[in-house]
Amino acid sequence: MGYAEVTVVQGDITQQQVDAVVNAANRRMRGGGGVDGAIHRAGGPAVLEDCRRRFPHGLATGDAGWTTAGDLPARWVVHVVGPNHAAGETDRALLVSCYARALAVADELGARTVAFPLVSAGIYGWPRQDAIDCAVATLAGTPTTVEEARIVAHDAATAAQVRASLSE
Ligand code: ADP
Numbered sequence: 001m002g003y004a005e006v007t008v009v010q011g012d013i014t015q016q017q018v019d020a021v022v023n024a025a026n027r028r029m030r031g032g033g034g035v036d037g038a039i040h041r042a043g044g045p046a047v048l049e050d051c052r053r054r055f056p057h058g059l060a061t062g063d064a065g066w067t068t069a070g071d072l073p074a075r076w077v078v079h080v081v082g083p084n085h086a087a088g089e090t091d092r093a094l095l096v097s098c099y100a101r102a103l104a105v106a107d108e109l110g111a112r113t114v115a116f117p118l119v120s121a122g123i124y125g126w127p128r129q130d131a132i133d134c135a136v137a138t139l140a141g142t143p144t145t146v147e148e149a150r151i152v153a154h155d156a157a158t159a160a161q162v163r164a165s166l167s168e
Contacts, residue, residue: 043070062097082120
């Protein structure tokens, strides 16, 4: 097993032409705001149906699991549940786990290209710079068969911050 090449683009995660996109889900896995809302809107009802069927009890914080990607260009959605910093979940190991578990699930699926949002950096309020550093270090340092781990930053300032973290 090797290591993924970590890349960054500015854009919308739902539009990525990759094998799998990662969703910043919540424990219930029944949809939400931010990336979760965008993925369910663009993926259509098949994503929610598969969430209900495969994860009737949802997912634990720090864990990952896959569903169909419905109408998205990707083939799979890998759902992860980031720690809710805003609600007092500040254990960084849980955020590291989201990226490591997502890569492990992508390995099981045989996904070679995977797009990641900055998990927990939105509604869940994880400090931006640390969320970026955690994504970059974990994606670059975890053995995997994924070839490209693409970090999708929603805005230009965040994309620049990810690029800076990547070149450190
Ligand atoms: P969480 O609840 O885990 O904090 P969010 O979805 O609220 O997750 O936000 C995670 C990050 O994804 C934030 O940096 C947010 O700006 C960004 N984001 C929101 N929508 C999209 C999108 N459609 N594509 C890529 N990134 C997005």
